[in-house]
Amino acid sequence: MAVGRVRKPHGVHGELLVEILTDFPQRLAVGVSVGVGQAEPEQFFTVKSVRLHKGAWLLKLSECTRREQADSFREQYLFLPEQEREALPANYYYEHELAGLRCLLLDGREAGTVQRLEAGPAGAWLVVLQGEREVLVPFVSPIVVRVDLEQGCVLLDPPEGLLFGDAL
Structure with a gap:
């Protein structure tokens, strides 16, 4: 841990x-x-x-x-x-488990790679690397749809243009 x-x-x-x-x-x-x-x-x-x-x-x-x-x-x-993994609450992840996961949008497009998790005053943020650019993604359920450690990815549903703009 x-x-x-x-x-x-x-x-x-x-x-x-x-x-x-x-x-x-x-x-x-x-x-x-x-x-x-x-x-x-x-x-x-x-x-x-x-x-x-x-x-x-x-x-x-x-x-x-x-x-x-x-x-x-x-x-x-x-x-x-x-x-033990079973002892952790649902939807709880160690920061090192998230680092390196691929980020995918609902339509299957790649959206970057998780670099780290950062704590903010209103909650946690995924720091996602898109090429040379870092993007902050709120780590909240409507945007982070699913974290799949076995597949090595995070499924995202960001609001239109808010987080990724024209980068994709």
Whole structure:
């Protein structure tokens, strides 16, 4: 389960500034093993220290002692062991599960690829890459018709011209 995204190094001793992506940040504690990677854990580290700083975490991982090393983690996700899929509420998805999914319109046209999920003041947004352009798609049921993890796609029904304009 992705619980955070590394934004940048903090200081010169390998500390990381991490965006919180979970409703339960207390699960990330000293001594916990975390995976670091893009779509799934690629390397594992032990949390040496964690503290809250301006709505984000400042995290120190084992064996990360230099700013240069911390910089290599930029935009990587932090993973905790995943819960059983059946235990999750319906229509709940981990952010890392959505990243990389193809976006299709109801008529079958490709509409881009999900890059990430962003939280906004009124709800979540899918950040969809269309060529070189990013488009924000509200993650609400009339627009996001279905998420199909097995097929690797999100079916969208956006209002006419509102989100995609002349890009398609």
